[in-house]
Amino acid sequence: xxxxxxxxxxxxxxxxxxxxxxxxxxxxxxxxxxxxxxxxxxxxxxxxxxxxxxxxxxxxxxxxxxxxxxxxxxxxxxxxxxxxxxxxxxxxxxxxxxxxxxxxxxxxxxxxxxxxxxxxxxxxxxxxxxxxxxxxxxxxxxxxxxxxxxxxxxxxxxxxxxxxxxxxxxxxxxxxxxxxxxxxxxxxxxxxxxxxxxxxxxxxxxxxxxxxxxxxxxxxxxxxxxxxxxxxxxxxxxxxxxxxxxxxxxxxxxxxxxxxxxxxxxxxxxxxxxxxxxxxxxxxxxxxxxxxxxxxxxxxxxxxxxxxxxxxxxxxxxxxxxxxxxxxxxxxxxxxxxxxxxxxxxxxxxxxxxxxxxxxxxxxxxxxxxxxxxx
Amino acid sequence: xxxxxxxxxxxxxxxxxxxxxxxxxxxxxxxxxxxxxxxxxxxxxxxxxxxxxxxxxxxxxxxxxxxxxxxxxxxxxxxxxxxxxxxxxxxxxxxxxxxxxxxxxxxxxxxxxxxxxxxxxxxxxxxxxxxxxxxxxxxxxxxxxxxxxxxxxxxxxxxxxxxxxxxxxxxxxxxxxxxxxxxxxxxxxxxxxxxxxxxxxxxxxxxxxxxxxxxxxxxxxxxxxxxxxxxxxxx
Numbered sequence: 001x002x003x004x005x006x007x008x009x010x011x012x013x014x015x016x017x018x019x020x021x022x023x024x025x026x027x028x029x030x031x032x033x034x035x036x037x038x039x040x041x042x043x044x045x046x047x048x049x050x051x052x053x054x055x056x057x058x059x060x061x062x063x064x065x066x067x068x069x070x071x072x073x074x075x076x077x078x079x080x081x082x083x084x085x086x087x088x089x090x091x092x093x094x095x096x097x098x099x100x101x102x103x104x105x106x107x108x109x110x111x112x113x114x115x116x117x118x119x120x121x122x123x124x125x126x127x128x129x130x131x132x133x134x135x136x137x138x139x140x141x142x143x144x145x146x147x148x149x150x151x152x153x154x155x156x157x158x159x160x161x162x163x164x165x166x167x168x169x170x171x172x173x174x175x176x177x178x179x180x181x182x183x184x185x186x187x188x189x190x191x192x193x194x195x196x197x198x199x200x201x202x203x204x205x206x207x208x209x210x211x212x213x214x215x216x217x218x219x220x221x222x223x224x225x226x227x228x229x230x231x232x233x234x235x236x237x238x239x240x241x242x243x244x245x246x247x248x249x250x251x252x253x254x255x256x257x258x259x260x261x262x263x264x265x266x267x268x269x270x271x272x273x274x275x276x277x278x279x280x281x282x283x284x285x286x287x288x289x290x291x292x293x294x295x296x297x298x299x300x301x302x303x304x305x306x307x308x309x310x311x312x313x314x315x316x317x318x319x320x321x322x323x324x325x326x327x328x329x330x331x332x333x334x335x336x337x338x339x340x341x342x343x344x345x346x347x348x349x350x351x352x353x354x355x356x357x358x359x360x361x362x363x364x365x366x367x368x369x370x371x372x373x374x375x
Numbered sequence: 376x377x378x379x380x381x382x383x384x385x386x387x388x389x390x391x392x393x394x395x396x397x398x399x400x401x402x403x404x405x406x407x408x409x410x411x412x413x414x415x416x417x418x419x420x421x422x423x424x425x426x427x428x429x430x431x432x433x434x435x436x437x438x439x440x441x442x443x444x445x446x447x448x449x450x451x452x453x454x455x456x457x458x459x460x461x462x463x464x465x466x467x468x469x470x471x472x473x474x475x476x477x478x479x480x481x482x483x484x485x486x487x488x489x490x491x492x493x494x495x496x497x498x499x500x501x502x503x504x505x506x507x508x509x510x511x512x513x514x515x516x517x518x519x520x521x522x523x524x525x526x527x528x529x530x531x532x533x534x535x536x537x538x539x540x541x542x543x544x545x546x547x548x549x550x551x552x553x554x555x556x557x558x559x560x561x562x563x564x565x566x567x568x569x570x571x572x573x574x575x576x577x578x579x580x581x582x583x584x585x586x587x588x589x590x591x592x593x594x595x596x597x598x599x600x601x602x603x604x605x606x607x608x609x610x
Contacts, residue, residue, distance in 0.1 A: 003494050003504075005501075008498065011486045012486060015485075285476070285495055285496040285543070287467070287471070287496075288467040288471075289467070368470075369434050369439050
């Protein structure tokens with residue numbers, strides 16, 4: 001193998017194989033946690049966006065308050081009178097236990113809502129308003145082993161499965177959909193809904209879609225003080241479940257990354273200490289402080305990159321498992337988004353360089369004579 | 376022996392002017408005012424007992440360390456610290472470009488083979504890979520190590536290791552070669568071979584050679600020698 005600066009750095013890292021392997025495990029766990037958790041939360045957000053996009057939802061009308069938004073269903077006529085709005089469909093979303101182990105998202109829709117357009121009914125039919133009927137996403141139907149005609153117990157009530165559907169969004173594929181009135185009664189939300197999902201009329205000529213949507217948002221705010229209309233993408237990114245998922249994912253990941261950084265810092269500090277004499281030789285051969293520092297930082301970055309690759313593989317594996325578990329399959333897709341993969345690798349390199357910077361600086365400060373005398 | 380006070384300064388390749396070096400806030404004085412001039416192509420031996428300051432002087436002349444007081448001049452230009460408004464040569468650049476080191480205990484890097492060890496100084500200056508390899512290979516062949524190019528330090532004999540170290544010291548084509556007890560870890564047969572090799576290199580490449588030794592027989596192979604005692608040149 002020919003000698004290069006990068007190759008030299010890698011050989012230095014690989015000289016202490018056991019220590020390097022253990023350090024890589026530490027970094028791998030940290031990056032793996034980052035990839036799995038942040039990937040999970042992003043996949044959750046993406047599933048929300050897919051749900052809105054597939055149904056053709058342009059806006060969601062919600063309360064201005066952040067938590068537990070609840071809107072009077074009686075405002076429907078007011079919304080329908082807003083000139084930009086074509087359809088305003090009331091809906092409820094909630095999480096319910098279908099077995100002691102499995103919680104799933106449950107939607108309350110009206111039987112004639114436009115949101116059915118995103119669903120492909122595989123078996124049975126659409127439910128009817130006012131009936132104790134439900135439709136199951138195919139993922140959930142598979143994991144619960146339910147088919148059309150079976151019954152399912154929810155919050156003490158018995159519901160007949162009248163349809164099995166397929167959806168492009170993981171949030172629907174693993175969910176239950178039931179009549180809005182039944183959901184209101186199950187949730188104790190009589191006359192209330194979580195939100196109205198709105199489809200806009202086509203923008204007239206001379207008005208851009210963004211301007212048209214903005215006009216609709218302004219009209220909702222002025223017609224219904226206390227409510228606001230948010231674009232589907234914003235609703236997907238900023239709903240409370242997604243925000244909490246992001247916060248938990250980043251918080252936990254940062255702790256794991258900090259532990260990984262300490263592992264690299266320890267390895268690099270040991271490595272610099274053990275190679276003090278060698279650093280003295282490099283300095284004696286005319287290597288500048290900057291060159292020595294670059295070498296050590298490169299070694300730390302190499303550890304980060306290798307640990308990052310291990311971590312991405314671990315994180316992807318964890319996501320895959322989460323995507324298969326009945327408890328989480330309804331809210332996560334097992335695919336690893338490219339952005340999360342790149343973020344994981346970049347994070348690994350940054351952690352490596354940051355953790356290696358103090359050992360690198362200390363190594364570069366060594367006087368050649370003192371370093372050569374080191375035993 | 377040349378005397379820097381009588382030889383015109385422009386003739387010196389390397390010059391020490393009243394060098395003092397102390398440690399621990401002056402408690403230990405390793406050099407107490409050493410002045411010395413070395414012309415290009417010279418082969419100088421510095422002798423003296425342990426603690427006489429000969430290695431310290433070599434380190435200062437080679438830019439491995441800076442003097443507490445006094446100046447080292449290379450071709451009339453101060454090394455490391457500017458003096459009287461004359462800009463200094465950067466000390467790293469001086470070591471990389473103009474000085475080559477040979478150590479008693481070789482100091483080869485264990486993770487690299489002979490060919491790669493010789494390239495290390497050029498790796499520090501960012502030289503092109505092909506140039507590095509060609510130069511290192513040529514030097515090792517010249518020093519009789521062609522069959523050992525891919526061997527690692529722990530696979531080489533002591534004499535071979537020192538020859539690799541000599542090749543490494545020459546790879547950047549230095550003006551001055553500084554050897555600190557280069558035969559100190561060798562048996563008498565290998566010592567004689569290395570000394571002969573150094574003399575040949577000095578003659579063939581025209582490199583100025585400064586060698587520290589405590590052995591007067593070895594010092595006798597040099598063109599001239601200075602003896603040190605208690606941090607001063609004593610003859």
